[in-house]
Amino acid sequence: MAAGGLLAELLGHIRFRGPMTFSDYMRMCLTHPVHGYYMRRDVFGRGGDFITGPEISQVYGELVGVWCVATWQQMGEPPAVRIVEAGPGRGTLMADMLRVISRHERLARGASIELIEVSPFMRQRQREALCAPGGAAVADGAGEVRTRHGGMPISWHSSLRDLLARDDLADEHGGQPDAPASASGVNVPSIFVAHEFLDALPVHKFRRAPPARPGGALGPWREVLVDVSDDAPDSPPDSPPPVDAPAPNAVAWPARREPPRDEASAGAVDAADADSLRFVLAPSATPALALYAPLLPSTPPPPAGDAPDSLRAPERGAEGVEVEVCPLALAFVTEVAREVARSRGAALLIDYGPARGPVFDSARAIVRHEFARLLARPGEADLSALVDFDALAQAVSDVPGISAGALSTQRELLGALGLEARVNALLRSASGEQRAALISAAERLVALPGMGDEYKALAFCDARTGTPVGFRPGLGANAV
Ligand SMILES: C[S@@+](CC[C@H](N)C(=O)[O-])C[C@H]1O[C@@H](n2cnc3c(N)ncnc32)[C@H](O)[C@@H]1O
Numbered sequence: 001m002a003a004g005g006l007l008a009e010l011l012g013h014i015r016f017r018g019p020m021t022f023s024d025y026m027r028m029c030l031t032h033p034v035h036g037y038y039m040r041r042d043v044f045g046r047g048g049d050f051i052t053g054p055e056i057s058q059v060y061g062e063l064v065g066v067w068c069v070a071t072w073q074q075m076g077e078p079p080a081v082r083i084v085e086a087g088p089g090r091g092t093l094m095a096d097m098l099r100v101i102s103r104h105e106r107l108a109r110g111a112s113i114e115l116i117e118v119s120p121f122m123r124q125r126q127r128e129a130l131c132a133p134g135g136a137a138v139a140d141g142a143g144e145v146r147t148r149h150g151g152m153p154i155s156w157h158s159s160l161r162d163l164l165a166r167d168d169l170a171d172e173h174g175g176q177p178d179a180p181a182s183a184s185g186v187n188v189p190s191i192f193v194a195h196e197f198l199d200a201l202p203v204h205k206f207r208r209a210p211p212a213r214p215g216g217a218l219g220p221w222r223e224v225l226v227d228v229s230d231d232a233p234d235s236p237p238d239s240p241p242p243v244d245a246p247a248p249n250a251v252a253w254p255a256r257r258e259p260p261r262d263e264a265s266a267g268a269v270d271a272a273d274a275d276s277l278r279f280v281l282a283p284s285a286t287p288a289l290a291l292y293a294p295l296l297p298s299t300p301p302p303p304a305g306d307a308p309d310s311l312r313a314p315e316r317g318a319e320g321v322e323v324e325v326c327p328l329a330l331a332f333v334t335e336v337a338r339e340v341a342r343s344r345g346a347a348l349l350i351d352y353g354p355a356r357g358p359v360f361d362s363a364r365a366i367v368r369h370e371f372a373r374l375l376a377r378p379g380e381a382d383l384s385a386l387v388d389f390d391a392l393a394q395a396v397s398d399v400p401g402i403s404a405g406a407l408s409t410q411r412e413l414l415g416a417l418g419l420e421a422r423v424n425a426l427l428r429s430a431s432g433e434q435r436a437a438l439i440s441a442a443e444r445l446v447a448l449p450g451m452g453d454e455y456k457a458l459a460f461c462d463a464r465t466g467t468p469v470g471f472r473p474g475l476g477a478n479a480v
Contacts, residue, residue, distance in 0.1 A: 006035035006379035007276060011228055019225035019280055021288055022363070023327075025375075026202035026383050031118050035379040038119040038200075044090055049366050049382045052196050053350075053410070053451065054093035057441035059426070061096020063417040064348065068097060068191050070469040071346045071461070072107050080110040080188045082345075086160065086332070087197030088115050089122065091129030097193070098130070102150040112188075113154040114163055123156050130154055160335050189462075192336050192347035198392075199351050199384040201328040203363060204288045206296055207321060209281060221296050223286040224279055224322055226375060232276035277375040292325045295391065297358060324359045324385050333392045334399060337460060341401035346461035346468060349392070352454045355407055357390030389456050393474075396460050404460035405471025411452030414445060416470040 010028065014020055030037045043049050054060045072081055083101070085094050094113065102108045113130075117123050131147045131154075147154050157163040209219030282289070336347050353359060365372040365381035372381045389407055396404050408416070423442045427435055446452035459468035467473045 006032060009035070010226075010378055011232060011276060014226065014228050014277075019227040019282070021286070022205045022224055022226055022279075023202040023288070025226045025277075025378070026363070026385075029378045029381070029383050030200060030202070032379065036119070037379055037382060038122060040121055042090065042121075042125060043382060049368055052089065053445055053455065054096065054195060055090070056444055057438070058096050059419065059422050059438075059442060060414070060445060061093040062100050062422060063414055063419060064093060064193060064195070064350075065097035065100030066417050067348055067469055068101060068193070069104050069107060071191055072104075074461075074469055075189055075344065075346070075465055077106065078110070078189050078344075079106075080112075081107065082112050082114055082188050082190045082343075084114040084116065084163065084190055084192045086116040086192070086194040087200060088117055088126050089196075091115075091126035093193070093195055094126070095129045098149055098152070102152070108150060108152060111152050113149065113152050115154065115156050116158070116160055116163060117156055118158050126156070160332060164335065164339065187343070189343045190339055190345035192340065192345065192349075194348075195350045196384075197351070198326070198329045198332065198349065198387045199353070201326050201332070203324040203326045203359075203385045204292060205322045205324055205363065206289060206292070207281065207323070220285075221289060221293060221323075222284075223282045223289045225282050225286075226277055227280040229276055229278045275376075277378070279375070288325075288327075292327065295325050295358065296323050322361050324362060324388075325391075326385065326388065329387060330391060330395045333458075334395045337396045337399035337402050340460060341399055341462055344462040344464065346459070346465065348457060348459045348468070350410065350413070350455060350457045351387040351389075353387035353389050353456060355389060355456060357388040359386045359388045362386035387456075389458055392458055396458070401463050402460050403463040403465070403467060404458070404474045405468040406474035408457045408459075408471055409453045410455035410457060411446040411448065413457040413470060419446065 006028065009032070010020075010025070028036070031039065033039060037043065041048075044055055045051055054064075068083060072078070075081075083097075088094050094115070098113070101111060115123075115126060117126060127147060130149050157166065205224035206221050207224055209222045211218055333347075333349065336349075339345065340347050353362075363374060363383065363385040365374050365377065365383050367377055367381045374383070393404060393407065396402055419442060423438055426438055430438055444451060457471075459471050461468050
């Protein structure tokens, strides 16, 4: 029994080793090999827990495909290119992108598709979406699975590191084993795409310790940890606890991971947060605090209610404000930027988060389109956190040889890539019902306030290429 299985493992882990970081908790909940949220079932769409932009309209992936084609042209139309997507979900974004890419014969002839996906279950969904009809997926000697879409080879990797390590191996052997010349990653420009991948990476949570005396100044930063509640059962119940009552104003079909709006869903730090697990504050500095202290604000964060961005979670008082740091997202964009600079490539990362960091109080749990308490349904709830685009842009700008565009909203990006023209083209051959659906889906993607401004796009490319297509000049070119 999946949920009880993960809860039992979490309880055992904490009882044996002591409270765990929220980052470890989130990682186990999402990607535990047996019980992880993404590892077992389809979590998208009406029958799942949430919906994403590419699942709302085919136009989304088609416009990202347009971005890839235009980027390839801007690069001078190299004969071979590698298109890498991290966290492809059901494969919908890539399927829609490939419809556009395959119309450009020279690009399609030299393109290879690389998917970074941790979940064997999601890989299978991606195969179903992307495999040529009747085309079989084959495993090579290294356990990699390959297939083809319109002649383009597709491979899967469990992490960016795996993909790059494979390159190193191929480099040593003078090219990738059994891959056509065009598919070899070595010395081929990489175009990276990720949509709602970074928000699924685990975050550490930090907050200021309470004042030593009433009315005094807040204490030092401390890490927020996950502990066992005093009344936790020795062994977890067979069936998971019910989903928390939805927030009164939670919509029945929320935009992907909309922030909770009331305290019931805001992950309040108290024992009531879950039956068996609770948040506690580390009594002294943890290794993560020592590592990431430079990323924490030097002045106390404002009460969440005063925060300027509409994405903020509700006020819990200055003491309750938690700053979240996502080391894996920082490491991912740094590695991508290095690979982009090395291979003369480009990257487009779309996710939801505020334009200015740091990120406060954003981690959220969603079950069947309703918010749940953060610790209530380990392995059963989607956990995610807002992306700190400030920190990512800084990490990218630290990599020599990169030119980054100014951060765009989703509305700006889709507009720049031709949303209106594409929707109008589809409307010409649509029936009455299809027309209404097309228009409402497009409006939803660019709604203000809503997905149009809550989602942001960060793009960068090799500095010799210029400014990323569809973006205003941003950080500028760093010295190579
Ligand atoms: C929120 S879904 C986004 C799916 C898709 N991009 C979309 O927008 O519809 C996150 C995706 O990333 C994958 N994923 C989550 N954590 C991952 C990790 N650490 N490494 C690789 N893939 C991961 C999940 O299995 C899933 O396919």
